[in-house]
Amino acid sequence: xxxxxxxxxxxxxxxxxxxxxxxxxxxxxxxxxxxxxxxxxxxxxxxxxxxxxxxxxxxxxxxxxxxxxxxxxxxxxxxxxxxxxxxxxxxxxxxxxxxxxxxxxxxxxxxx
Amino acid sequence: xxxxxxxxxxxxxxxxxxxxxxxxxxxxxxxxxxxxxxxxxxxxxxxxxxxxxxxxxxxxxxxxxxxxxxxxxxxxxxxxxxxxxxxxxxxxxxxxxxxxxxxxxxxxxxxxxxxxxx
Numbered sequence: 749x750x751x752x753x754x755x756x757x758x759x760x761x762x763x764x765x766x767x768x769x770x771x772x773x774x775x776x777x778x779x780x781x782x783x784x785x786x787x788x789x790x791x792x793x794x795x796x797x798x799x800x801x802x803x804x805x806x807x808x809x810x811x812x813x814x815x816x817x818x819x820x821x822x823x824x825x826x827x828x829x830x831x832x833x834x835x836x837x838x839x840x841x842x843x844x845x846x847x848x849x850x851x852x853x854x855x856x857x858x859x860x
Numbered sequence: 861x862x863x864x865x866x867x868x869x870x871x872x873x874x875x876x877x878x879x880x881x882x883x884x885x886x887x888x889x890x891x892x893x894x895x896x897x898x899x900x901x902x903x904x905x906x907x908x909x910x911x912x913x914x915x916x917x918x919x920x921x922x923x924x925x926x927x928x929x930x931x932x933x934x935x936x937x938x939x940x941x942x943x944x945x946x947x948x949x950x951x952x953x954x955x956x957x958x959x960x961x962x963x964x965x966x967x968x969x970x971x972x973x974x975x976x977x978x
Binding site for chain 2: 750779781783790791792793804806836838842844845846849851853854856
């Protein structure tokens with residue numbers, strides 16, 4: 749158990765819908781990262797927050813957004829969902845930006 | 861642009877033998893970090909080992925060691941005395957940005973699927 753929690757574990761929804769994925773980092777970790785893992789794209793970095801502020805953006809679509817709250821938990825919002833958004837979404841956390849990252853169990857999103 | 865290459869899509873190893881998983885990287889930054897993660901069939905990502913670009917010695921963590929050859933830009937993972945539970949996908953990753961800076965996201969390779977035979 750990495751100490752990072754993610755909910756829900758599985759999510760099945762339809763095209764055009766909007767979903768919210770939630771992540772709680774390990775106690776004391778200030779950095780939160782979101783990654784997407786799909787068969788065709790592999791593991792891709794989406795976005796990073798540090799102590800409530802956005803610090804880096806990767807291949808995150810405009811339909812996707814995220815935030816980190818004062819209690820350091822983070823949410824990833826995915827809207828206007830398409831079939832191609834089906835993937836495993838990981839949240840990871842670290843104390844400082846360069847430390848090893850500990851991953852949550854992931855949320856498996858299926859868009860039908 | 862930074863890049864990680866894992867050239868072995870799949871590897872087989874006999875139980876109790878050692879195995880080396882290859883990873884090469886490309887970056888123009890003098891400061892970088894290299895990581896290995898294990899992903900079993902259950903899907904979670906498990907941190908294994910870390911090597912900083914300025915570290916003088918190769919990193920070791922139990923049965924895992926990292927063969928870091930800076931001039932060749934390679935960071936191979938060595939697993940000694942393989943166990944059946946080592947069967948999984950293994951990902952090599954590189955950190956973007958300097959340690960302690962504001963950015964720390966990882967770039968991942970495509971992974972190597974390791975199968976341990978009894």
